[in-house]
Amino acid sequence: MELTARVQALVSELQLAEAIVERDQPRSDLIHLEVVGDSLQFTSQGHSLLLRTTCPVVKVVSGGAIAVPMRRLLAYLQLFPADAEMEIAATDKDMAKVTLVRSETRIPGLAGESLGVGLESRLDAGQPTPAVSMPEERMELPADLLLEALSHTIFSVADEQSHYTIEGAQLIVHRDKIGMVSTDGHRLSLYLREVSTGTVREDVQCLIGRKAMTELKRILEQCEGSDDEPARVEFALDESHIYFQTPRRILVSQRLGGRFPEYNRVMPKEFNATLDLDKETFAPVLRRVSLFSERRSSAVRFDIENGEMKMQAQVFGDDADMLHSEESIPVDYAGDPIRVGFNARYILEFMQICTGGAFRLHIGDPRSAALMEIPDKAPGTDYRYVLMPIRV
Amino acid sequence: MEVKFRAQDLFSELALAQGITDRKTTIPVLGHVLIEADEDRLKLSVSDLDLSLRTSCQAEILAAGSATVPLQWLHDYFRLLPPESEVSIAASAGDTVEVTLGSARSRLRGGDAKKFPDLPALPQDTASLPLGTLANALRKTMISVSADTGPYSYQGGCLLMLAHNSLGMVSTDGHRLSLYSEQASLVGLPEEGRCLIPRKAIVNLEKVLAVAAVPDGEEGAVDFAQDGNHIFFRSGRRLLTCQKMTAAFPEYARVLPEQSEISILREFPTDDLAATLRRVDQFAPQESHAVQFVLDDGELRVTAKTALSGESEASVPTEYDGKRFQVGFSARSVLDFLGVCESDKVTLALKDPESVAELSVPGLGEGKQHRYVIMPIRQ
Missing domain, CATH: 3.10.150.10 (DNA Polymerase III, subunit A, domain 2)
Incomplete structure (x- = not known):
């Protein structure tokens, strides 16, 4: 060579x-x-x-x-x-x-060293590599849609610390919509976008692991399309693998075992309050207050009443430092007082994908899930972030 | 105590203070910053018992008093504040410190100011050192202070040499030696002398000098003083004190090669030599960074080899037609010098493969001296 x-x-x-x-x-x-x-x-x-x-x-x-x-x-x-x-x-x-x-x-270069793990093809150095063959049955997905779906769901995929069985997201490829959903048991991200019929032949759902998501995201970020011809990704499945192919690259991932929960059942439907908020005023305040929260839970208490949202955090210690912080921002709300607690880290992670600045927070009673949404999203897009409250 | 000030004014001082406190300290108050409201300034002090920094920021004093506050918390919190925002800090009985800005109110448990260690007082007589010269000397010699030996060995410090007409520093970790000196008139120096400054003080002094506000057209000065146990450096409103190191610095002049001993003297472009070394270093042993310098046939070849990672060779052209000459050096040591030499050319002086080599800067300017001596590594 x-x-x-x-x-x-x-x-x-x-x-x-x-x-x-x-x-x-x-x-x-x-x-x-x-x-x-x-x-x-x-x-x-x-x-x-x-x-x-x-x-x-x-x-x-x-x-x-x-x-x-x-x-x-x-x-x-x-x-x-x-x-x-x-x-x-x-x-x-x-x-x-x-x-x-x-x-x-x-x-x-270590000749003869096997590179293969788990896949049928064993790749030996010095030997011509066998073809990694995509199954015949493939579907074409828009690269930008898949990239959006990944960035909107990847942060709520369970990791080793979350003690949740599925360390991956559910990829949804339906005839009328394509998207992803992920959860770690404390929050859930759902991203779906309507597609014109004819792109997809049959409804498919499969689990895709955290690492494969990260890698796919990096590959798609380098995919260059044009307005006339947007970049597309070929997607295929067999019994044990998922395949994604762009013109120069192919990623093969083992399929995760397990069943993704029925996410439609956890979607909250009734709320006591709906607040329109702005990332620029909200996020810096939450970041400051959460510095004074317990490291593990990042618990911040929200008190909403009389046109004001007060965020509050504290750490009690025996002889450790006692910390307490509270800060408030104006909100457009005149209903009954609401008190609810959330993990600040989870909200701040949502802020990162909220690029437009405006977001909407729906709060139910203090024990039921809250819902966060981005109002100015692309037409046909459904993005919902469900957040379990914590006791404060 | 109650004070009002601009967030940025305090934060810049907290960032400097961070370098002093020891995060793993078992004495809680040493992780705190002492804040004292006095006249129109908020005074800050931190200490790790050996090294201390006193500084201040402009503030409006509403009530005098003092408190100690966990530095890490204060620093992390102020980093998140808009720089221009007006903040107030109030300390009440029961060690509670309250930080307020706009609608934000944060409380944290501080400590008793009385428990903060007493810091040594700046002696009456101080000498004035030119700031630029001192900063240069620090930057150029701190690279060869050993990080592992601690304060009991001379290798863990820099020797500051003060004469009426010159300022110099020298340091060595046993593998290399850095020497820098400049002619300068030191005003108010009672007697010529030397003192050994520990590494941590060197690192922090460099940071303090880097942010010193020097008015345009002025040289800037650092007040220097010592008492029986301590060394003091004052730059504007910041005062750094450290314990003197007791170790004796060896007679370093003996290891500096004599002009007459040098058999090969070559100049190299700094960037070219640095890029070459960095590349070859990838294939050198991780611990020693040992690479071979081979002078032969109009070029300097740098080579390295390890069983696991492979071998690499790169060359820099130079006018050399003498006998093949080979010597081993730590690539990291040479790169350290190239990183602080502030020159686009460096001179390499060699004697024989068993003797020390010297790197220096050609045409440095009248009265300045920058020498770097490295031990060869035997193959």
């Missing part, structure tokens, strides 16, 4: 692979490089994920393949100007020779 390429072309593919390959084991960060036609193909794998991408090269001298430790290669290439030309060659089975401006480096 021998070829010439621009540093930037390799760096962008290696950066995508970086989040996938595991850090924990030595030799686990190998990336498989192979000349395919007149481009260079990258295959990387981590627990339950496989990413295959290609990048254009300046010149291919000879074909072949090698596996190299990706973090070292990435860290090295990042020290060169992005538009520098580099040569990369597999000298023999074990070494990748990288030549750039007055520099020459040999990196041991």
Whole structure:
């Protein structure tokens, strides 16, 4: 294998692979490089994920393949100007020779080392890699819609600390709407958008893991479409895997087991108050007050009455520091006084996707779920953030 | 006590104070900042018993008094406030400190101001050091202070050398030595002398000097004084004090290579050499950062090799047609110097592969001296 390429072309593919390959084991960060036609193909794998991408090269001298430790290669290439030309060659089975401006480096590639985890294809260094084949049955999804769905739901996916069984979101691909829903047991994000009929042949729902979501989001962020021809993603499923494919990249994820709860049943319907709020006045205040809350629960108490919303937090300690903070902002509300507590962190995470500034908060009684919405959203979009109150 | 001030005025001082307090302290009051309302200023003091900082910010005093407040909390909170907002702090009996701005009212438990340690008093006689010169000397020598040895070894500090007509600093961690000096007239210096300043004081003094307000066209000055146990630096309203280190600094002049001993003297472009070293360092052993410098055939080749990560080689052109010369250095050590040399060219002076090498800055200017001596690493 021998070829010439621009540093930037390799760096962008290696950066995508970086989040996938595991850090924990030595030799686990190998990336498989192979000349395919007149481009260079990258295959990387981590627990339950496989990413295959290609990048254009300046010149291919000879074909072949090698596996190299990706973090070292990435860290090295990042020290060169992005538009520098580099040569990369597999000298023999074990070494990748990288030549750039007055520099020459040999990196041991671990030949014969298996990269495969769980997937049928075992990728051996030095051997031509078997094709990662998308199933025949595929659907085309708009890339921007999928990206929106990911950013609106990814933050409420359960993590190790949340003791919730499903560490992933439900992907909803229906004939009339596409979207995602995620929950960690304390809050739930639902994003759906109407699509014109004909895009999707049959209704499909499946779970997609947190790590696959993060990676897919990064891939989609680099997808360039135009107004005439918006970028599209091919999506397919088989019994054990989910596939997403863009023109140069394919991501394969193992399917998560488990059943996503009936989210329509937890959607609150009745409220005592509906408040129209503005992120710019609300968020800095909540951030300050929450500094004085218990670290674990981030509990902040909201008292709403007489056109005022008071936020309050405190920490009781035996001989630790006693903290207390309260601050208020004006709101358009004249009904009965309301007192309710929420985890401030959950609300602040919602603020991050509330790019327009305005949002709406529906509050029921102090023990039932509240609902947050963004009023100025794109037509046909349904986004709801359901938040369980906490006792204060 | 009750005071009113601009959030930004206090925050900038809190940010400096953060470097002094020890987060893991077992004495609660050392994690606190002492605030005292006095005349038209809010005075702040922090201390870790060895090192202390006293500063102040402009404030409107409504009621005099004092209190201590957990610094970390105050800092985190003020970071979230709009810089221009007007804030007031009130301390009442029962150690409660209340912070108010607009509708925001926050309370936190402070401490008793009486429990705060007494800080040493600035002696009457102070010498005036030129601020720019002192800041230069700090920046250029702090790179070779050892971070691991602690205050009982001379390697954990910088030696400040004051003469009537010059100011210099020198430091070494046993692998390299930095020396910087400038001609300067030190006004009010009672006698020429040297004192060893611990690393933590050096780091914080550098930060204090970096934010010193020097009026346009003026040089800026730092008041310097010492008593039996302490060293004092005063820059404007900020006073930093530290315990003197008792360790004796060795006769460093002996390790500086003599002009006559140097067999190879070459100039290199700083950026080029730094980029090369950074790249090759990726493949050097993680602990030692050992790379080989090979002078041969019109170029300086830098190489490194480890079994696990591979091998790398890069070159910088130089006029050299002598015998092949090879010597090993820590890439990190050389990079540290290149990072503070503030010059687009550096000079490398070599004797033989077993002896120390010297990096210096060509054409530094009259009366200035910046030398960096590194030990070779044997292969």
